[in-house]
Amino acid sequence: MAKSDVKVLGAWPSPFVMRPRIALNLKSVDYEFLQETFGSKSQLLLQSNPVHKKIPVLIHGDKPVCESLIIVQYIDEVWTSGPSILPSDPYERAIERFWAAFVDDKLFPSLRLMRGAEGEEKKAVVEQLTESLVLLDEAFEKCSKGKPFFGGDGIGYIDIALGSILGWLRVTEKISRVKLLDEAKTPRLVKWADRFCADGAVKDVMPETDKLIEFNKMLMAKMKGAPPNQ
Amino acid sequence: MMAEEVKLFRSWSSPFPLRVIWALELKGIPYEVILEDLSNKSSLLLHYNPIHKKVPVLVHNGKSIAESLVILEYVEETWKQTPSLLPEDPYERAMERFWAKFGDDKVLPSLWNVFIKQGKDQEEAMVPAQENLTYLEELLRGKNFFSGERIGFLDLAFGWLANMVSVFEEVMGATVLDNQKLPSLSAWMKNFMDAPIIKESWPPRDKLITKHQALRQAHIEKEAPK
Numbered sequence: 416m417a418k419s420d421v422k423v424l425g426a427w428p429s430p431f432v433m434r435p436r437i438a439l440n441l442k443s444v445d446y447e448f449l450q451e452t453f454g455s456k457s458q459l460l461l462q463s464n465p466v467h468k469k470i471p472v473l474i475h476g477d478k479p480v481c482e483s484l485i486i487v488q489y490i491d492e493v494w495t496s497g498p499s500i501l502p503s504d505p506y507e508r509a510i511e512r513f514w515a516a517f518v519d520d521k522l523f524p525s526l527r528l529m530r531g532a533e534g535e536e537k538k539a540v541v542e543q544l545t546e547s548l549v550l551l552d553e554a555f556e557k558c559s560k561g562k563p564f565f566g567g568d569g570i571g572y573i574d575i576a577l578g579s580i581l582g583w584l585r586v587t588e589k590i591s592r593v594k595l596l597d598e599a600k601t602p603r604l605v606k607w608a609d610r611f612c613a614d615g616a617v618k619d620v621m622p623e624t625d626k627l628i629e630f631n632k633m634l635m636a637k638m639k640g641a642p643p644n645q
Numbered sequence: 646m647m648a649e650e651v652k653l654f655r656s657w658s659s660p661f662p663l664r665v666i667w668a669l670e671l672k673g674i675p676y677e678v679i680l681e682d683l684s685n686k687s688s689l690l691l692h693y694n695p696i697h698k699k700v701p702v703l704v705h706n707g708k709s710i711a712e713s714l715v716i717l718e719y720v721e722e723t724w725k726q727t728p729s730l731l732p733e734d735p736y737e738r739a740m741e742r743f744w745a746k747f748g749d750d751k752v753l754p755s756l757w758n759v760f761i762k763q764g765k766d767q768e769e770a771m772v773p774a775q776e777n778l779t780y781l782e783e784l785l786r787g788k789n790f791f792s793g794e795r796i797g798f799l800d801l802a803f804g805w806l807a808n809m810v811s812v813f814e815e816v817m818g819a820t821v822l823d824n825q826k827l828p829s830l831s832a833w834m835k836n837f838m839d840a841p842i843i844k845e846s847w848p849p850r851d852k853l854i855t856k857h858q859a860l861r862q863a864h865i866e867k868e869a870p871k
Contacts, residue, residue, distance in 0.1 A: 466747065466780065478736055485742045492735035505722035509710045516712055517696070550696060 421446040424460050424472040426453065428630045430523075431483040432471040433579040433620050438490040440616035441570060442497030454637070484515055487575055501572050507558075511565070514554055515576035522547045523580060529587050541593050545600060551577060552601040559603075563610050570614055578611040585624045586631055651676040654690050654702040656683050658848050658856060660805035661713040662701035667801050668720045670842045671728055714745055717798060730798045741792065744784060745802035752777045753805070759821050760813045760857075761864035767819065774821055778830060781806075785829040789836065800837060806830075807837040808847050816857045 421439065423446055425432030439446050451457055456468055463472045463479035473480040473489065480489045491500040501508050525547060528540045558565045558573060565573035588595050596605050612621050622630075651669070653676050655662030669676050681690055681700055693709035694702045702709050703716045705723070710716050721730045731738050755774040762770050781803070784791060791799035810822050824831040837843060 475736075480736070480739045480743075482743055482746060485739050485746070488742070489735050489739040492738065505719050506705075506708055506710070508722065509715050509719040512715045512718065513710070513712055516715065 420476055422449055422474040423447070424449050424451065424457070424463060424474065425470040426451050427620075427622055428582075428627055429470055430579040430583055433582075433617075434483040434575050435471050435473050435486040435490060436620045437570065437575050437579070437616050438487045438500055440620070441500060442490060442494040444490070444494055444497070483579075484519070484572075484576060487572065491572075498569050500566070500570075500575065502566070510554075510558065511572040514551065514558075514565075514573045517547070517551075518573075518576045518580065522551070522577075526580065526583060526587055529591050529593075532591075537591065541591075541595075544595055545597075548595060548601050548604060552604045555603045555607060559607075564607065570611070570616060574607075574611055578608070578617065581608055581612065582622050582624060582627050586627045589624065589628060590631065649675070650704075650706050652679055652704040653677070654679045654681055654693065654700045654704075656681050656700050658853060659683075659700055660809060661699075663846060664713045664801045664804060665701045665703060665716050665720065666846055667796075667804060667843060668717055668730060670846070671730075671796065672720065672724050672726055674720070674724055714749070714802065717801060721798070728795065728797075730792075730801065732792070732797070741797070741799045741802075744791070744799055747777075747780070748802050752781070752803075756810070756813060756821060759819075760817055761861060762868075763817075763865055766868075767817075771821060775823075778822055778827055782827045782830045785833055788829075790833065796837070796840060796843075800833075804837060804843070807834045807843075808850070808853075810834065812850070812853050812857055816854060816861055 421444055423432065423435050423439070425436075425448065427450065436446075436448070449457075449459070451460060451470055459474075460470065460472065461468055463474060464470075464481045467481060469481070471481075471483055471486060473486045475489075475493070480486050487500060501511055522544070525540055525544045529537070529544070532540050554573070555565055559567065562568050564570050565577070570578070584595055587593070596608060598605055611617055651674060653662060653665055653669070655666070655678060657680065666678075679687075679689070681687060683700070686698060690700070690702065691698055693704055694700075694711045697711055699711065701713050701716060702711050703719065704710075705719075710719050717730065731741060752774075755770070755777050759767055759770040759774045781791075788794075790796055791803060814820055814822070822830065838847075
């Protein structure tokens with residue numbers, strides 16, 4: 416299939432954009448990465464995702480697929496010759512979907528709340544985040560069954576969902592001066608994180624923490640200067 | 646073959662367990678209902694859904710699954726008999742998943758936001774709610790059901806609209822879904838409401854009205870200027 420048959424609309428700092436890129440890499444599918452300019456939305460994006468106007472969007476042929484985890488499932492179902500991202504057993508699939516939803520519905524929103532949080536509020540958010548990460552650490556034990564990833568021998572659905580957040584997790588640790596992934600509380604996740612970031616499907620799309628910190632500085636400056644309701 | 650044991654934790658009023666009930670009934674899967682009082686959750690519920698402590702929870706041969714849309718996909722993948730709930734084509738499946746998520750992330754919260762407000766606040770809340778409903782109208786154009794010719798995953802995901810919109814409208818004394826502007830959606834709501842199996846499942850309307858009157862009152866009192 417020609418490279419231009421598969422496009423990902425996105426931006427390098429976005430954890431959600433990483434997800435389809437990792438999935439396509441796992442399946443050895445060539446794709447064109449079309450980056451949005453920060454602060455504006457391209458015509459292609461507005462046409463492909465008129466409902467949410469957000470990245471990532473996968474464009475396969477001329478068909479757009481939106482919402483990062485839905486895109487990952489789509490990739491898994493279309494490119495069946497590559498390694499499976501979701502397991503075949505329905506119960507195991509349900510567990511993976513449950514934890515991926517947990518990352519998006521509980522973990523990521525808490526991470527966002529860290530931005531600008533101070534004092535008591537910060538303490539409460541850190542507690543929430545730690546609780547969530549400890550639950551995921553326990554889930555790792557159950558899902559991996561002694562293997563290197565949530566998905567077993569290779570990267571799977573939860574690995575992609577959670578792993579894509581690692582960049583921003585590390586940025587938050589540095590900027591807010593807290594330890595979130597911790598050898599004492601989340602020992603399995605600490606080791607897993609290193610394995611995930613080193614994986615061939617991940618390392619070229621995982622942004623460096625320093626670059627993300629620079630990007631975050633720019634984001635903060637823009638937000639401070641932006642008019643209300645932006 | 647081991648006898649199947651299927652249990653479903655639900656509350657009398659929550660629309661999310663209904664999705665699972667519809668799926669199980671449509672596929673003819675026998676199941677046992679465990680009715681929860683959400684103000685006094687059973688230790689069994691907390692055991693099976695320790696993380697969210699919510700309904701629905703499906704317990705199949707001792708293994709528990711939570712989150713209604715996750716459970717729907719589990720039911721579809723485990724019990725492959727007809728009717729199939731999701732289409733075969735991956736793109737069509739992605740579309741159904743996208744719109745189901747849109748329903749839970751946007752449609753429901755925006756309608757709730759109209760329901761708990763009054764006056765100018767409610768007027769403002771109407772705008773995004775009606776925009777969201779218009780997307781559903783466009784989705785349905787030319788089709789009997791969201792999933793096509795018969796009830797499927799997306800209809801089950803949106804099913805709560807069929808009875809809850811009229812409950813909201815009756816309690817708040819205002820219309821959010823204009824039948825004239827949204828004819829396909831109105832027709833779907835009627836069809837779904839009265840569909841075989843579905844029509845037997847609705848919680849008692851008078852109880853729903855009473856419950857939601859209390860909920861709306863509580864929200865309005867909370868927001869009232871002191």
